[in-house]
Amino acid sequence: IGTMNTSCVDAKLHSLGWKFEDLTYNYTSNNLSDCSYKNMIKTPSDEYFSNFVLGLDKADGIGGIGDLSPKLVAVLLLAWLIVFFALKKGVKSSGKVIYFTATFPYLVLIILLVRGVTLDGYEKGLKFYLVPKFDKLADPRVWTDAASQIFYSLGPAFGSLITMSSYNPFNNNCYRDSILVAVINCGTSVFAGLAIFSVLGFMSEVTNRPVQEVAADGPGLVFVAYPEAIARMPYPPIWAFLFFFMLILLGLSSMFAMVEAIISALADEYPGVLRRHKSILTFVVCLLLFFAGLALVTNGGIYVLTLMDAYSGSYSLLFVCFCEVTGIAWFYGWRRFSEDIEIMLGFKPNIYWIATWTVIAPIFIVGVLIASAIRFSPSHYEDYQFEQWAQNCGWGLVALPLVFLFGTAIIQIIRYGGFKNATTPQDNWGPALDENKKGRYAIGQDNKGFEADEKEANLENGIEMKKKNGVTNGDSITVQF
Numbered sequence: 001i002g003t004m005n006t007s008c009v010d011a012k013l014h015s016l017g018w019k020f021e022d023l024t025y026n027y028t029s030n031n032l033s034d035c036s037y038k039n040m041i042k043t044p045s046d047e048y049f050s051n052f053v054l055g056l057d058k059a060d061g062i063g064g065i066g067d068l069s070p071k072l073v074a075v076l077l078l079a080w081l082i083v084f085f086a087l088k089k090g091v092k093s094s095g096k097v098i099y100f101t102a103t104f105p106y107l108v109l110i111i112l113l114v115r116g117v118t119l120d121g122y123e124k125g126l127k128f129y130l131v132p133k134f135d136k137l138a139d140p141r142v143w144t145d146a147a148s149q150i151f152y153s154l155g156p157a158f159g160s161l162i163t164m165s166s167y168n169p170f171n172n173n174c175y176r177d178s179i180l181v182a183v184i185n186c187g188t189s190v191f192a193g194l195a196i197f198s199v200l201g202f203m204s205e206v207t208n209r210p211v212q213e214v215a216a217d218g219p220g221l222v223f224v225a226y227p228e229a230i231a232r233m234p235y236p237p238i239w240a241f242l243f244f245f246m247l248i249l250l251g252l253s254s255m256f257a258m259v260e261a262i263i264s265a266l267a268d269e270y271p272g273v274l275r276r277h278k279s280i281l282t283f284v285v286c287l288l289l290f291f292a293g294l295a296l297v298t299n300g301g302i303y304v305l306t307l308m309d310a311y312s313g314s315y316s317l318l319f320v321c322f323c324e325v326t327g328i329a330w331f332y333g334w335r336r337f338s339e340d341i342e343i344m345l346g347f348k349p350n351i352y353w354i355a356t357w358t359v360i361a362p363i364f365i366v367g368v369l370i371a372s373a374i375r376f377s378p379s380h381y382e383d384y385q386f387e388q389w390a391q392n393c394g395w396g397l398v399a400l401p402l403v404f405l406f407g408t409a410i411i412q413i414i415r416y417g418g419f420k421n422a423t424t425p426q427d428n429w430g431p432a433l434d435e436n437k438k439g440r441y442a443i444g445q446d447n448k449g450f451e452a453d454e455k456e457a458n459l460e461n462g463i464e465m466k467k468k469n470g471v472t473n474g475d476s477i478t479v480q481f
Contacts, residue, residue: 038258045228046220053223059300062307062390076297081256084286086278087263091167094256100258101249106188108246109195115239116198125201128211129193133381140371147368152313154185156318160257170436171344196226203229219302222247259285303381303390310379310393316401322365323405328366329352329357331423343431346439 026479050056086097116122136142155161161181163173173473197215203225204211214225230239263282267275274281295304328337334354342348379386386394409422416422430441437443 020421029099045231046224048227049219049223054302055299056302057299059298059303061384062303062386064302065295065301065303068294069297069299069301072297072301073294076293079252079255080286080290080293082252083259086252086256086281087260087286088282088427090278091164091260094260098253101253105246105249108242109192111242112239113191113195113198116195116202117231119199119202119205119233121203121205122198122201124204124213125197125199126194128201128215129197141375144368144371144375147364148314148372149189150186151321153189154182155257157324158258159261159265163261164257166264170431170433171334173345175341175345175349176349196221199226203232206232235363259289303384303386306381307386307390307394309378312397314394315369316370316398318365318372320404320405322369325357325361325365329362332425334358336425339439343436365392 053072055066055069086094116125151157165172165177168174168177198209200211200214203214205216214229215221226243227240230236230243231237260283263278263285266281267278268287295301298304328334334357338348338354339358378391413419413422430438434443
């Protein structure tokens with residue numbers, strides 16, 4: 001997506017006086033009379049995006065995605081170079097960059113909103129956006145779409161929030177931060193909608209079409225409908241540059257967070273080797289992800305993107321969320337979790353949070369999963385329906401993270417000799433610094449990593465020496481204790 005935005009910005013910079021109708025990649029059609037097929041109409045902005053940016057006219061479905069697009073490959077490489085240089089020194093370097101990439105879009109949104117409400121017909125768009133349609137609340141698709149949107153925008157189960165928060169001080173007010181993140185996220189979505197729909201109302205006015213026909217979904221809104229409206233404004237290159245530059249910054253911010261989650265996970269798992277060579281690790285990860293993204297910058301890359309978008313972030317993401325919340329609330333235990341929060345913040349969470357973790361969130365996620373399964377329909381891009389083999393590949397994307405999830409669980413159960421031991425905190429679990437070890441983590445307190453009576457028996461009777469293959473082995477018990 002960032003690659004497409006960069007390509008759009010590049011085109012705007014090279015033709016500051018453009019109009020879509022003047023460009024050579026617009027098709028001309030035969031002169032048809034007595035024709036009533038509205039679906040045959042293609043707007044200039046649609047042709048610009050499909051034929052110039054994507055090169056979709058050279059592709060033959062997902063089975064014939066065509067050649068690599070040199071301009072898209074170039075800007076894809078540029079995007080990953082930016083990510084590498086921003087992350088090579090860890091969060092200290094990326095944090096400074098994110099100050100700009102996360103705040104500048106707000107300035108652009110304010111500018112676009114002020115411009116939007118000065119256009120004719122803006123009230124049509126705002127009315128369509130803000131006036132509630134309560135009958136829609138009975139439609140389960142509305143709830144599943146809303147749930148999917150909040151999962152994508154807020155980012156639970158992506159790992160990014162946990163990764164970034166792991167760099168905070170031990171006593172950081174995570175309670176306050178979690179509420180702020182959720183409120184700011186939703187507030188930003190509402191505010192962005194004002195800027196978008198005010199312009200779409202203008203588009204509805206000048207084309208004499210209802211707003212719901214102007215407001216396309218998916219990439220069409222960002223790359224077709226909104227640019228078409230911008231093209232009809234005075235000084236369109238300025239507004240186009242601001243809009244697409246804002247999208248680039250938003251895309252880079254998301255890339256920073258997601259890639260940092262991968263890098264931090266690898267460095268934490270293998271600290272002896274990878275943490276000391278963070279720059280090399282970052283380079284290798286960015287290089288591998290660049291090569292993985294090449295399929296998306298072919299002439300038919302939009303088909304691959306659509307398939308990935310439809311499958312990889314749906315059922316598996318919701319299931320991972322379900323496993324996370326039930327793993328904390330039921331297996332680790334909401335009491336332990338509440339005590340951990342009290343040690344960090346000085347107070348326990350109230351009944352609302354406990355009810356949400358243990359009952360409300362799991363039921364809600366299961367409900368969304370069931371509703372999504374009921375309303376499932378094969379993926380498609382505009383009028384193109386994906387072949388069955390492509391749909392099967394999509395289900396493979398759904399299954400892949402679940403294979404790792406269940407595979408790791410089985411390995412841990414076997415490793416620790418049973419489900420109970422595998423889901424019980426180990427002895428060394430707790431705050432890393434002694435100064436933060438309070439409550440049940442205090443020095444000398446039993447952390448219940450193993451059964452308490454078994455430990456006491458070992459202490460009273462001395463460390464029990466065990467024989468394994470004829471060799472006395474007491475060291476492992478001592479280390480374990």
